[in-house]
Amino acid sequence: MPLISKHSITFTERDLLIERTAHNCPLHIIIKCRGHWVPTTLIDNGSAINVWPMKVAYHLCLTKKDFVPSNLAVKAYDITRRAVEGTLMLKLDAEGFEMDVRVSHC
Numbered sequence: 001m002p003l004i005s006k007h008s009i010t011f012t013e014r015d016l017l018i019e020r021t022a023h024n025c026p027l028h029i030i031i032k033c034r035g036h037w038v039p040t041t042l043i044d045n046g047s048a049i050n051v052w053p054m055k056v057a058y059h060l061c062l063t064k065k066d067f068v069p070s071n072l073a074v075k076a077y078d079i080t081r082r083a084v085e086g087t088l089m090l091k092l093d094a095e096g097f098e099m100d101v102r103v104s105h106c
Helices: 054-059
Strands: 028-033 036-042 073-075 081-083 086-094 097-105
Touching: 036 054
Parallel strands: none
Antiparallel strands: 028 036, 028 086, 073 081, 086 097
């Protein structure tokens, strides 16, 4: 039996769609941040960095000036290396569960 906390999401083989056997499909949810709904937010898959496109930041009324400069770099899915332009701590709300998350933009 898997270890379950009150803030975890778990799935079993029974939850798989019959025609889909891949377990690596991303899980997206809708969250609320700064009074705005953000659709298709990727659930943290254990990566060391949470990245949002700047268009999401603009939707939340944030600008590049709100981000603290960073010297991090990330490797994208196409294996290119991209510099992280800045980071920011945000309070996110997912169905009443609030959490502070460090968000970066590239």
